Amino acid sequence: MEALALPPEIHRTTEVLDPSDGDEGETLVCTEDFEVNPFDGLPYSSRYYKLTKEREELPVWQVKYTFMESLLHNQIVIVAGDAKTGKSSQIPQWCAEYCLSNRYQHGVVVCTQVHKRTAVWLAWRVADEMDVNVGHEVGYFIPFESCCTAETILRYCTDDVLQREMMSVPLLNYYGVIILDDVHERTVPTDALLALLKVVLVSRPELRLVILTAPHMSSKLQNYYGSVPIIRVQSKHRTEVVYTCGIQKDHFLSALRLLFEIHHAKEKGDIVIFLACEQEIEKAYQIIKREESNLNPDLGELIPIPLYPTRKDFIPKPKQDKQKCCKKYRRKVLLTTSFGESLVWIKNVTFVIDVGVERRKVYNPRIRADSVIMQPISKSRAEMHNQILGMSSSGKLFCLYPEEFTYKEMKPHLPAKIQESNLTSLVLFLKRMDIAGLGHCDFLSRPGNDNAAILQVLYALLVFKDEFCCYSQCWF
Known part of the structure; x- marks a missing residue:
């Protein structure tokens, strides 16, 4: 003590x-x-000691001492690890211990997430592991919902919420450790935070920045921030990967057909299906619910759970029939898109079905509209789908495409969202940040030529508008 x-x-x-x-x-x-x-x-409580034993089995616990030493002696620490190794739940707790040792004189801990659901789930999980209450010592802050108090020492929030907080407090003085999670998702708010915090760290030498990302992003981030320590975390198990002989004509129907084949084979374990878009999630959910009555009752019950990355969805709860739960096997089927792996938190996942394509929105600044394109996922995304099974020693990944498709058609990484999105809101945000001297950003990936030109024009128009308003006030 x-x-x-x-x-x-x-x-x-x-x-x-x-x-x-x-x-x-x-x-x-x-x-x-x-x-x-x-x-x-x-x-x-007695539950704390039980959960502590489970936590110590996570792969990330092997680097706890190294991480704490790096956090003590460095302003920036990068943790590059596989999916489902415990980074998002354990490292924020260790950062809270670091702030506690400093008597919170530099601030508390905030951890950003890409998805609202993940921020809420992690807050509940971490509060349980720390043996504290949600809304007091640990809380979350997402759009239109806040579960934090002045005594909260560990906050989970979405990246856009922390970005908006910088508009009122540019130096984020309330925080002593800022954790950016899932940086490899390359959302526009995350890239903006990476650039702005690079300036904030110079003004606040006591501030600590922890970046959690996939392994393929570590070298790019190290080149961006300079000589900073990188801690690598690997999964315990390597899974079996099964490829198809050729390209599937209808990837959606092939995925559902494979789902029912696995279920009829009576192999235990939950299933994750990575589909091309959120419309397919809804369609698959309806089909599975409709076919549930036609399945053999001896096989157990299929429970489809839709996980929408970009919208606030309602998850149907299974019927609370205790006798049925005891007698019948219940298999969960998680339905999400290619970039929804961070939403998967069920431990008993044994099978993953990956369709290998995604429907992606790309903004065209010339026509000022989004275009929807269907394209193969990236190699790095396919590897993260494989890592979902990192905690299972007997998991299988079914890829609904041939192995040569990975090398011939898949790009190593897809472009950052800042290169494919409408940047109007980012321009307004940077104009607001210019009041604090943080308006000029050194982005990790600069916008495309067309987007960058429009960004500069909009920014110049906003500056001119401010000057014009000053003259107008003088005239009137």
């Missing part, structure tokens, strides 16, 4: 247990029976 800086509540607890205040024998029993949680000053 002396190694960590304790909040006032914990000091009061230790004063109560001081041997000089009462009977020495009774005090010794209390200190031996109860280990106090340094974050809320209360004794740990």
